[in-house]
Amino acid sequence: MIYEQIDRNKRKTYLIFFVFFLLLVALGSFIGEYFAGNIYSGIIIALVIAIVYTLITYFQSTSIVMQMNGAKKLDSAKDAPDLFHIVEDLSMVANIPLPDIYIINDPSPNAFATGRDPKHSAVAVTSGLYEMMNREELEGVLAHEISHVRNYDIRVSTISVALSSAIILICSIIGNAYRFWIPMNDDDRDNNNSGIIRLVLWLVGLIFIIIGPLIASLVQMAISRNREYLADVSGAELTRNPQGLINALEKLKQSTKPMQKVDDASASLYIDDPTKKKHFSGLFDTHPPLDKRIAALKKSFQ
Numbered sequence: 001m002i003y004e005q006i007d008r009n010k011r012k013t014y015l016i017f018f019v020f021f022l023l024l025v026a027l028g029s030f031i032g033e034y035f036a037g038n039i040y041s042g043i044i045i046a047l048v049i050a051i052v053y054t055l056i057t058y059f060q061s062t063s064i065v066m067q068m069n070g071a072k073k074l075d076s077a078k079d080a081p082d083l084f085h086i087v088e089d090l091s092m093v094a095n096i097p098l099p100d101i102y103i104i105n106d107p108s109p110n111a112f113a114t115g116r117d118p119k120h121s122a123v124a125v126t127s128g129l130y131e132m133m134n135r136e137e138l139e140g141v142l143a144h145e146i147s148h149v150r151n152y153d154i155r156v157s158t159i160s161v162a163l164s165s166a167i168i169l170i171c172s173i174i175g176n177a178y179r180f181w182i183p184m185n186d187d188d189r190d191n192n193n194s195g196i197i198r199l200v201l202w203l204v205g206l207i208f209i210i211i212g213p214l215i216a217s218l219v220q221m222a223i224s225r226n227r228e229y230l231a232d233v234s235g236a237e238l239t240r241n242p243q244g245l246i247n248a249l250e251k252l253k254q255s256t257k258p259m260q261k262v263d264d265a266s267a268s269l270y271i272d273d274p275t276k277k278k279h280f281s282g283l284f285d286t287h288p289p290l291d292k293r294i295a296a297l298k299k300s301f302q
Contacts, residue, residue: 058116066114082130101123136243137247148227242297242301258276
C-alpha cells in the first residue's frame with residue numbers, strides 16, 4: 001500500500017512537470033512566431049531562459065532560502081541536542097549525509113528541508129515547533145523532512161520554483177516587448193489576412209501574459225501538495241512509527257498563528273502552510289489539508 005502511494009505520487013509529479021514543459025513550449029512558440037517569424041527559435045529562447053534561471057536557483061537554493069527565512073545554523077549538538085541527535089539518527093537510517101541544521105526564531109510551529117541533493121541539503125525547524133513537540137512527534141516531523149531529502153523532493157521543489165519564476169519572467173518579457181501594440185509592416189497593411197493573423201497572435205500573447213503566471217503558480221502549488229503526501233508516508237515508514245507524525249500533524253492543525261517572517265516563494269517548502277491562508281477550492285493552497293494528510297497516513301498503515 002505504501003509503495004503504491006509513493007509510485008502514484010511520483011507519476012503525478014512527472015505529469016505536472018510535463019505541464020510546465022508544455023507551457024514553456026507554448027510561450028516559446030508565441031515568441032518565435034510573433035517576434036521572429038520562426039516558432040522553433042522562440043521555443044529555444046524560452047527553454048534557454050528556463051534552464052539558466054533553474055541552474056542559478058539550483059546552486060544557490062540553500063543559502064537563499066535560509067536567508068529569506070531568517071534561519072540560524074547550529075554549529076554543534078550543544079545548541080539543541082535533541083534536534084541534532086534526531087536528525088543524525090534519521091540520516092543514518094535513511095542512508096544520507098547529515099544535513100545542515102537550522103533554527104528559526106519563531107513561535108509558530110513549522111519545519112522545512114531544502115537543497116539540491118542529499119549531499120547539499122539542510123533542514124530547519126522553528127523554535128515554536130522545537131518547544132511544542134515531544135521527542136516522538138519531533139522525530140515524526142524531522143523524518144518527514146529527511147524524506148524530502150532522501151526522495152529528492154528538495155530538488156523537485158527547487159526546480160519547480162525556478163520554472164515557475166522563469167515562466168513569470170518570460171511573460172513579463174513578452175509584455176514589455178510589445179506594450180500592447182500590434183506591430184504591422186507594409187505587407188501586413190496590404191494583406192488583410194496577414195493583419196488578422198497578427199491581431200490573433202497579439203490576443204494570444206495578451207492571454208499568456210495574464211494567465212501564464214497564474215498557471216505556473218498553480219502547477220507549482222500542485223507539486224508542493226503532491227510531495228507532502230509522499231513525504232508523510234515515507235517519513236512514517238522511516239521511523240516505523242506513523243503515530244508520532246500523526247500526533248505532530250494534529251498539533252500543527254491546532255496552531256492557527258502564522259509565522260512572523262516567511263517569504264512567499266519558500267512557503268511551499270514548509271511541512272504546513274506558514275501563512276495559514278486558505279483559498280477557495282484549495283487550488284491556491286501550497287499544502288493539502290492536514291485532515292486529509294492524517295487520514296491518508298492512517299489508511300496507508302492500516
